[in-house]
Amino acid sequence: MRRSTAPNPRSAVRRAAVVVMALLAGLVLGAAPATAAGLAPQPLSVSASNTNASVTSTGSDCTSGPLTETRRVTGSQSVPAGVFSSLPSQLAFDLPVLVGPTQAALRGSDARVTLTNARGTLTLALSSGSCAAPSLFNNGTNVSGSGTWTVVADTTAGNSYRQATGSGTFTLSTGIAVGGGGAWTLQLLGTVGVLQPTLAVTHRAFWGGPFNYLSRTLSVEYRIRNTGPGDAFGVALTDALPTTPGVTRLGPVPQTVGAVPAGTEKAVVVRYRVCGIAAIGCRFTADVQLHVADALDAGGAVSVQRTVQVPVSPVP
Incomplete structure (x- = not known):
């Protein structure tokens, strides 16, 4: 006479586990990367002009050389969508221009241009010449010439341009007569890379x-x-x-x-x-x-x- 086989409790547990896993299978989260490949630095080409330059005069801190005065020039201009990202942006500058009778200079330590939109702000440091070797031209009422720029490091949370890098060249022409309403033009060329x-x-x-x-x-x-x-x-x-x-x-x-x-x-x-x-x-x-x-x-x-x-x- 054949003996009856008792249910195997381990088999029952296994079957229950299989059923539970099947029920949950459609709900389990699984991760898979979809990486945007590292992108090369993007070209930056911005041209702006206006007649809203504001100019103040202060003493020069050059200890030697031909530059005897500082003309602080500020101004701004809107930048249309598609020039600096797909968003409309605002260009603004604050340029302490070191001036002499016929020459001028900009120092990267304090000459700034900003490009701002809803995503954040990119800040550029402009440099051209020095106290001892100025490279911009001054005709008495207008300073013009070219130089270089670099991106200023920024780690501000929420700024999408944080930790950006880049460099390039600029061309500048601006009135330096003290007061307001001076004409200016600024062109920026180079490359910028963002996170x-x-x-x-x-x-x-x-x-x-x-x-x-x-x-x-x-x-x-x-x-x-x-x-x-x-x-x-x-x-x-x-x-x-x-x-x-x-x-x-x-x-x-x-x-x-x-x-x-x-x-x-x-x-x-x-x-x-x-x-x-x-x-x-x-x-x-x-x-x-x-x-x-x-x-x-x-x-x-x-x-x-x-x-x-x-x-x-x-x-x-």
Whole structure:
């Protein structure tokens, strides 16, 4: 007579664990990098002019040489969108011009130009000549000439141009008559590099109710996180196309994500028509395609493959 076999408690535990894992499979977050490749420094070309220069006179701190006075010249001008990033910006300058009878100079230690928009401020230090060897020309009422500029280091939190680097040349012409309403022109040429964003994508699959479960309409939330040092702008989900047969992407695509500052994330949801109720272990791979740009709007397309496990239950 054959003995009855008692249930194996360990097998029961294993089966229960498998079921629980399957139920949760569609909800587990998984990370995958979608890195914006390191971008080369971007060209900077800004030309501005106005008649709003304000000029004050102070004594020169040059201990020797032909420069005997300082004319502090300030002014500003709006910069249209597309010149310094895609945003309208404001150029402003504060230039202590060291002047003599026929010559002038700018020191990088105190001559500043700023470019400001909603993303932050980029500050440039202008330099041309010195007390002993001036390189700008002074005709008595106007100073003109050229020199070099470098980006001033900045670590201000929230400034998307923090830790930017760059250098170039400038051409300047400005009135130096004390008072206001002086005419000026300034041209900046060179390159600027800003911190780069790096995107990582996680996902969560869910049905969103019994009707969607029965119609096999699955929702996948893609969470787009910026793990890089630089802020991301113009982020968009251009597609999340399944590469597995039998699965149809319903959309919506594309979707605008917008700005994703460093250390933050945003989410979008894409729906799919997936395998039937009777299917066991249903999963599919989605090619998540993104567009991303840095604070100067330089960037492009990145993509990452995500494997989505279809939940076996219409809950939670």
